[in-house]
Every structure is written in structure tokens, then in C-alpha cells.
Amino acid sequence: MKVLESVSSFAGKYFAVWVILAAALAFLFPTPFLGLGAYISILLGVVMFGMGLTLKAVDFKIIATNPLPVLVGVAAQFVIMPLVAFGLAYLFQLPSELAAGLVLLGCVPGGTASNVMVYLAKGNLALSVAMTSLSTLLAPIVTPVLLLWLAGQWLPVDPLSMFKSIVQVIIVPIVLGLLIRRFFPAAVEKSVSVVPLISVLAILIIVAAVTSANAGNVISSGFVVFAAVFLHNGFGLLLGYMTALMLRLNETDRRAISIEVGMQNSGLGVALATAHFGPLAALPSVWGAIWHNISGPILATIWSKKPAAELAPEAEPVEPSVQRAETL
16 A cells, blocks of 8 residues: 555656656557547546545535635636636637637536645645535536536537536545445555545546547647637636635635636546537547646746745644545
């Protein structure tokens, strides 16, 4: 088990490198990976199950004790990112599938990799975890509605079908993870340190599957899509921070909200795009999976060298609490 824990830690630490390598390998040799697309939803369910295993009641405490930062952050998540994606799709005049895929990336909830980034950035980890959890639980309703409103002009959106998909691949696995943690806590505590490794492997397979299906599209439209994802992420990080600043939240809260808003659940974006729009629409989320796990560590490293002047009580985490599915 200790060997697996070490491998898990190593895999999570250099996740961005593995994602780039997986994408490059699938791009250069797509054929062996083409059949993996059928398992994307199952693999994402595995990642979300791991998230459920690591959630604790204390993760939601801040929602009751100090709800304003959580509500502000989640509102910013579902306002800033969809609207920025919508604007960029028009600015770059993206084809219908790519435009809908970019908007989809903007409409999904925050990714759990943000929790580790906030921890490393000396931000409010409790706020980060609460934002991720709440935005994920709201996703079955909010994501389809936003997509119908913003992406319906490019491609048909079936909100009921998308609601069912999100419940199946996100909510059900998380609930199962919570139940298993509730009834088998000892077994979960012994094995939870290996969850990041399983999550890393699952996301690498998802990235490889979508990249192989879009090998030709990466050449023809890869740069413009990456530019859109790059700007989307940058605006999210900046506007998330500015929103918290304007509301006079403390520095640890600003960092948490900035990273939470800027980093999306790209795995969910890939799964929904593949199931409801087509492989090409998944390309923005694939680039998101790669870039978010590069920009996040860069920003976290910069902030880690500039400790916040004031630390909220919730911002004093114990490191093992961030051992969740740190890959989306």
C-alpha cells in the first residue's frame, strides 16, 4: 500500500506532464485509443466516486457558518465562465461544434484539481472544497439551462437528457462514495490515498480517447481552440479574483474564488460533449484538461511565495484533506 501511495503522490504531482504525454501519444498514434471513447462516462464516474469517498461533513461546514464567500464564488462560477466562453466563441468565430463545446466547458462546475491548487496557493481550502461540492451538486440543473440559453443557437440542446447524464456520471457516483465512506469508514481511510492515482489514470484515458478521435481536427483548428481556452481560463482567474476583491473578501478567499472560477471540470465537459454534441465539441474540454493543470500550478506557485496577510480559520487545512480526485 505504501508503494501505491508513493506512486499516487508522484502521479498527482506531475499530472500536467502525464496529460500532455497522453495527448501527444494519442495524437501521433490514434488508432489504439479510438475504442476508448465508449468508456468516457464510466471513467468520469470512477473519478466522481473517488471524490465522494473523500468528502466529509466538515467540508460543508463553511456553507452554514460563512455562506457569503461560497455563494459569491459559485454565482461567479456560473456567470463569468459561461458568458466569457460565449463571447470568445463569437470573437473567434468558431464552428458550431467547437463553439458549443467551448460554452459547455464554461457551463460545467469547478474541477476538484482546484482544491489542491488553492491549498498550494495558501488560499481558503475549506471555501474551495465547499465551492466545488456545491457547484457540482447544482450542475444537473444549472449546466443544462445555461447550455440551452447560450449554446442552443449553434447545436440542439436537450436539457432533460443532459440532466440525466450529469446525474448518472456525477451525482450517483458521488452519493455512492459518500455512502461507502459512511458505512465502511475504516476501509475507506486505508485506501483513500490511492484515489488520486485511479483518478489520474481515468482522466489520462479520457484525454487519450478524445484526442485520438480528434487527431485531424487538432491540426486544422487546434491552435485557435487552445487560444480560446487559454483566454477563457485567464479571464476566469482574473475576474474571479476581482469579484472577491470588490466584495472586500480577505486575500485567502480571493485566491480560492479565483482558482475555483478559473478551473473547470473538464472531464465532465468531455463526457457531455462526446455524448450530446460529438467528438469535435469535446476538443475545448481536452485543451482545458491540459491547460488548467498547467496554469493552476503556475499561479499556485506564485501565490505560495506571497503568504496572505490574514488567514481565515478555514484556511488552515490539514494536508491529507486534499487527497481527493485532483485531476479535473
